[in-house]
Amino acid sequence: MDAQEIAERAGKTMFANDASSPHVGMTLDNISPGKAEMSLVVLDYMLNGAKVCHGGYIFMLADSCFAFACNSHNDATLAQGCNIDFIRPAVEGDQLKAKAIELSRGRKTGVYDVMVTNQNDKLVASFRGKSFSSGKPIFEEQAE
Amino acid sequence: MDAQEIAERAGKTMFANDASSPHVGMTLDNISPGKAEMSLVVLDYMLNGAKVCHGGYIFMLADSCFAFACNSHNDATLAQGCNIDFIRPAVEGDQLKAKAIELSRGRKTGVYDVMVTNQNDKLVASFRGKSFSSGKPIFEEQAE
Amino acid sequence: MDAQEIAERAGKTMFANDASSPHVGMTLDNISPGKAEMSLVVLDYMLNGAKVCHGGYIFMLADSCFAFACNSHNDATLAQGCNIDFIRPAVEGDQLKAKAIELSRGRKTGVYDVMVTNQNDKLVASFRGKSFSSGKPIFEEQAE
Amino acid sequence: MDAQEIAERAGKTMFANDASSPHVGMTLDNISPGKAEMSLVVLDYMLNGAKVCHGGYIFMLADSCFAFACNSHNDATLAQGCNIDFIRPAVEGDQLKAKAIELSRGRKTGVYDVMVTNQNDKLVASFRGKSFSSGKPIFEEQAE
Numbered sequence: 001m002d003a004q005e006i007a008e009r010a011g012k013t014m015f016a017n018d019a020s021s022p023h024v025g026m027t028l029d030n031i032s033p034g035k036a037e038m039s040l041v042v043l044d045y046m047l048n049g050a051k052v053c054h055g056g057y058i059f060m061l062a063d064s065c066f067a068f069a070c071n072s073h074n075d076a077t078l079a080q081g082c083n084i085d086f087i088r089p090a091v092e093g094d095q096l097k098a099k100a101i102e103l104s105r106g107r108k109t110g111v112y113d114v115m116v117t118n119q120n121d122k123l124v125a126s127f128r129g130k131s132f133s134s135g136k137p138i139f140e141e142q143a144e
Numbered sequence: 145m146d147a148q149e150i151a152e153r154a155g156k157t158m159f160a161n162d163a164s165s166p167h168v169g170m171t172l173d174n175i176s177p178g179k180a181e182m183s184l185v186v187l188d189y190m191l192n193g194a195k196v197c198h199g200g201y202i203f204m205l206a207d208s209c210f211a212f213a214c215n216s217h218n219d220a221t222l223a224q225g226c227n228i229d230f231i232r233p234a235v236e237g238d239q240l241k242a243k244a245i246e247l248s249r250g251r252k253t254g255v256y257d258v259m260v261t262n263q264n265d266k267l268v269a270s271f272r273g274k275s276f277s278s279g280k281p282i283f284e285e286q287a288e
Numbered sequence: 289m290d291a292q293e294i295a296e297r298a299g300k301t302m303f304a305n306d307a308s309s310p311h312v313g314m315t316l317d318n319i320s321p322g323k324a325e326m327s328l329v330v331l332d333y334m335l336n337g338a339k340v341c342h343g344g345y346i347f348m349l350a351d352s353c354f355a356f357a358c359n360s361h362n363d364a365t366l367a368q369g370c371n372i373d374f375i376r377p378a379v380e381g382d383q384l385k386a387k388a389i390e391l392s393r394g395r396k397t398g399v400y401d402v403m404v405t406n407q408n409d410k411l412v413a414s415f416r417g418k419s420f421s422s423g424k425p426i427f428e429e430q431a432e
Numbered sequence: 433m434d435a436q437e438i439a440e441r442a443g444k445t446m447f448a449n450d451a452s453s454p455h456v457g458m459t460l461d462n463i464s465p466g467k468a469e470m471s472l473v474v475l476d477y478m479l480n481g482a483k484v485c486h487g488g489y490i491f492m493l494a495d496s497c498f499a500f501a502c503n504s505h506n507d508a509t510l511a512q513g514c515n516i517d518f519i520r521p522a523v524e525g526d527q528l529k530a531k532a533i534e535l536s537r538g539r540k541t542g543v544y545d546v547m548v549t550n551q552n553d554k555l556v557a558s559f560r561g562k563s564f565s566s567g568k569p570i571f572e573e574q575a576e
Contacts, residue, residue: 013193014193015193016193017193017194017195018191018192018193019188019189019190019191019192020189020190020191020192020198020200020201021192021198023189023190044163045163045164045167046163046164046167047162047163047164048162048163048164048165048208048211049157049158049159049160049161049162049211050161050220050222051161054164054165054204054207054208055203055204055207055223055226056164056200056201056203056204056205056207056208057164057200057204059199059200059203059204059207059226060198060199060200060201060203060204061200063198063199063200063203064192064198064200067192067193076194078194078230079199079230080229080230080512080541080562081227081228081229081230081513081543081562082199082203082227082228083225083226083227083228083371083416083515084225084226084227085224085225085391085392085399085416085418086222086223086224086225087391087392087394087399088392103373103375103411103414104373104375104376104411104414106375108540108564109512109564111373111375111414111513113414123391123392126391126392126399126401126416128371128373128414128416130373130512130513130562132540132541224368224397224418225369225399225418227371227515227560229535229536229543229560229562231535231536231538231543232536247517247519247555247558248517248519248520248555248558250519252396252420253368253420255369255517255519255558257558267535267536270535270536270543270545270560272515272517272558272560274368274369274418274517276396276397301481302481303481304481305481305482305483306479306480306481307476307477307478307479307480308477308478308479308480308486308488308489309480309486311477311478332451333451333452333455334451334452334455335450335451335452336450336451336452336453336496336499337445337446337447337448337449337450337499337570338449338508338510339449342452342453342492342495342496343491343492343495343511343514344452344488344489344491344492344493344495344496345452345488345492347487347488347491347492347495347514348486348487348488348489348491348492349488351486351487351488351491352480352486352488355480355481364482366482366518367487367518368517368518369515369516369517369518370487370491370515370516371513371514371515371516372513372514372515373512373513374510374511374512374513426481
């Protein structure tokens with residue numbers, strides 16, 4: 001398997017085991033080594049008291065996208081910590097897209113950048129996540 | 145109204161208008177000037193591919209708690225940005241509690257600390273949020 | 289004055305008043321609207337107990353670069369808060385370069401990204417800063 | 433050696449090898465397992481173009497204090513990343529104090545909180561750092 005096949009297989013395996021991302025309607029649109037793209041439509045139950053999308057759902061989209069990107073090497077990783085800046089609000093019906101890229105990846109830790117934009121390509125949030133590798137595979141490459 | 149009455153009234157008003165926090169089962173357990181406490185039980189649909197609670201729900205709990213704390217002065221505020229460190233995983237059935245305190249509050253911006261613990265009082269996540277004041281009230285104090 | 293002339297004049301004015309950046313040998317290599325580039329050579333007094341450059345000097349370079357980028361519009365801004373990830377160490381003699389770009393700029397707040405690289409174009413640190421505008425100019429444009 | 437003796441010995445060893453912290457006049461005032469206190473006086477060369485202390489020096493104080501706290505177990509650790517919020521400015525002559533505490537410490541990573549205050553006990557900055565353990569000692573306990 002080459003790196004792209006590994007990324008696709010890792011993404012497929014993770015998504016199949018993930019109850020949380022599909023529960024809110026997230027889709028995995030693209031995955032490649034160190035990169036991922038996911039989408040989320042803002043639904044009525046996601047609105048907070050100010051009638052804008054709860055930051056938790058914007059974070060959840062970015063965090064999932066980060067997780068798929070950092071697991072794309074078939075090395076199961078955990079999120080150690082994340083930083084998010086909320087640039088502009090999202091409202092009901094907005095179609096949010098997240099794109100994650102790998103800034104660095106060492107033996108145990110990595111740094112990833114995720115940008116969340118809306119259907120007008122406007123920046124909704126910038127996110128940075130730090131990963132920690134478990135050293136275990138998502139799927140057994142040999143067992144194929 | 146004194147500061148505590150204002151905090152309770154702001155919390156009640158916000159929670160009544162908030163679709164997102166109750167949707168996932170969050171409760172507002174306590175609110176006072178610059179402080180808030182909220183709870184969340186980890187349910188099956190919140191589990192990610194590693195069978196632990198998606199960081200997005202832990203963030204959501206912390207972020208809601210931060211929002212109630214920084215809106216407790218009846219000055220509608222927005223989250224500008226947040227930082228979260230994931231200390232230990234949460235699993236299905238865990239009863240998570242968040243406690244938010246105000247580190248500082250200036251004319252326009254504030255800094256809040258939120259600690260998320262589980263039913264064994266173990267730290268699950270540490271969170272820091274930065275607020276930006278809109279200058280508008282949550283409810284009209286004069287109109288009482 | 290056009291936006292580029294304003295940026296250059298703001299940068300020149302700030303640097304002339306800044307005791308701290310030149311004290312450690314930092315240079316302002318480039319400034320344009322929302323962007324800046326600065327350099328720093330790692331000297332012996334910057335080394336910590338592990339004989340690598342103290343993170344404080346890497347932060348200082350990134351933070352100065354962020355400050356020049358966000359002040360490039362001739363609107364005096366303050367740093368509200370920053371996040372830095374240390375990717376690889378810097379050692380004595382390393383020639384560090386910081387490049388700051390503007391991710392967003394609203395009426396009062398902005399978000400900036402700064403990447404710090406070494407003389408081999410390897411990433412040393414990724415930095416994100418949040419600005420707050422004072423609403424006052426760095427220099428009087430009318431007084432020209 | 434008990435934990436307190438180990439902390440003091442680790443602190444002394446680190447400080448003796450650290451060119452950067454003493455160079456700017458920092459002092460290590462206290463160290464105990466998972467905790468440290470350091471001080472810094474704001475000098476003229478630390479002032480930026482706005483005539484307040486460059487955030488880099490405030491960060492440097494917090495970062496050093498974090499480093500001494502997380503190395504107090506005689507397990508050499510690195511800073512992975514840090515977050516700082518600037519609450520109020522520091523000016524020339526201010527006597528800054530940093531206090532670091534350990535929020536969590538796992539096998540490889542830890543989270544530390546550092547508060548920087550001035551001579552009037554007012555909060556100047558809140559800082560959170562993430563450590564990564566090298567697994568190597570600062571000093572050889574057996575060799576004593």
